[in-house]
Amino acid sequence: MHSAVLLIEFGSIILGLGLLGRFAGRFRLSPIPLYLLAGLAFGEGGLLPLGASEEFVATGAEIGVILLLLMLGLEYTASDLVSNLKTHYPSGLVDCALNALPGAAVALLLGWGPVAAVVLAGVTWISSSGVIAKVLGDLGRVGNRETPVILSVLVLEDLAMAVYLPIVTALVAGAGLLAGSLTLAIALGAAGLVLFLALRYGRVISRFVSSDDPEKLLLVVLGLTILVAGVAQQLQVSAAVGAFLVGIALSGEVAEGAHTLLSPLRDLFAAVFFVFFGLHTDPSSIPPVLxxxxxxxxxTALTKIATGYWAARRAGISVKGRWRAGGALVARGEFSIVIAGLAVSAGIEPSLGPLATAYVLILVVLGPLTARYTEPVATWWSRRRESPRGTAETTPRTKEADAPVAD
Structure with a gap:
């Protein structure tokens, strides 16, 4: 009987997510807000709380985080990461300072303590690569001059996650200074080792994993990723970091093939993850932190716009491109929820989860709008400021031109 109820509940969740995704796609919106709202509706204090399938959904959510980071790692090669780090690290530092500090400051002002401050700093810092990539594609800006600048900022954020996530994992677990330092050292050592191996022996690793049979390639890559993620978690490093490093280690045709095969699985389990986060957020706890x-x-929308503008200006992009770069970076999404989920699971601060949910809901909706309208609004405002001066300068010339010429 329990098995039947589990199948009914989980089947209903998957079907509902599919319908919500189709609805969002029809209006060219990100489905993330709808997934979060679905979780709120079926979680504690929601319209119809789930029971039998909660544990199964929790496992699916963990796999969703692992696949999100794996697919992110597959997007980059080790040489790309090293090159971006050398060229664009000032933009990454500005991004961190402008967008992490507001989150930390709010947590401290609310009296949540230093651990919650570090967590909320990450929530407000990291942009949503998935949402931004989709928006750039929808707007036809993939080939724009400012797009490499946007992607460079996102790459640096993703690389910073390999350092940030182990720190947060150690903090929320209540590890002391020694244990936390050891965890960070392991994470940095693992990241450095993977980058070195990927640069020197990337072809050998990819050849070992490679297979002409899609089924075998899928099983090997997925099994390797989950195994490494589990080992990383056992070492008190984030499982997500382990998955990210596996993605970086693979390159060439293997990475492309794995990306194609795993994309549907990533979308499925990522959607389950957002629902799971919503399930653990009581809707009645959101209004107090709204x-x-x-x-x-x-x-943080304004600070992200300033980040993109500064980074694009540093790269020599025109003013319009600077505004487009800034507006495109506003959206927050999957990684903000991943970071908040670590704190929620550890019971760090009861109000952190609701605040992160509301924050992501606002910015994942606002992000596509700022990407589309920041540059036109900035252009309109600039012309409006200059128009009185321009009128004052052109009026005398007009009068002189119209005046009769003396004989």
Whole structure:
């Protein structure tokens, strides 16, 4: 009987997610807000709380995080990461300073303590690579001059996750200074080792994993990823970091083939992850933190725009391209929820989960709008400021031109 109820509940969840995804696609919106709202509806305090399938959904959610980071790693080669780090690290530092500090400051002002401050700093810092990539494609800006700048900022954020996630994992687990330092050292050592092996022996690793049979390639890559993620978690390093490093180690045709095969699985389990996060957030806990979430969303939307503008200006992009770069970086999404989920699972601060949910809901909706309209609004505002001066300068010339010429 329990098995039947589990199948009914989980089947209903998957079907509902599919319908929500189709609805969002029809209006060219990100489905993430709808997935979060679905979780809120079926979680504690929701319209129809689930029971039998919760444990199964939790496992699916963990796989979703692993696949999100694996697919992210497959997007980059080790040489790309090293090159971006050398060229664009000032933009990454500015990005971190402008967008992480507001989150940390709000957590401290609310009296949540230093651990929650570090977590909320990550929530407000990391942009949503998935949402931004989709928006750039929908707007036809993939070939624009400012797009490499946007991608460079995202790459640096993703690389920073390999350092940040072990720190957060150690902090929320209550590890002391020695244990936390050891965890960070292991993570940095593993990241450095993987980058070295990928640069020197990337072809050998890819050849070992490679297979002409899609089924075998899928099983080997997925099994290797989950195994490495489990080992990483056992060492108190984030499982997500382990998956990210596996993605970096693979390159060439193997990475392309794995990306194609795993994309549907990533989308499925990532959707389950967002539902799982919503399931553990009581809808009645959101209204008390809605005002701080809204204020934080407005501030960090502006700081992201400033980040993109500064990075594009440093790369020699035109003014219009700078505004487009800034507006494109506003969206937060999957990684903000991943970071908040670590704190929620550890019971760090009860209000952190609701605030992160509201924050992501606001910015994942606002992000595509700022990507589309930041540059036109900035151009309109610039012309409006200059128009009185321009009118004052052209009016005398007009009068002189119209005046009769003396004989």
């Amino acid at each position: 005002l701080p979430a809204l204020g934080l969303a407005v501030v």
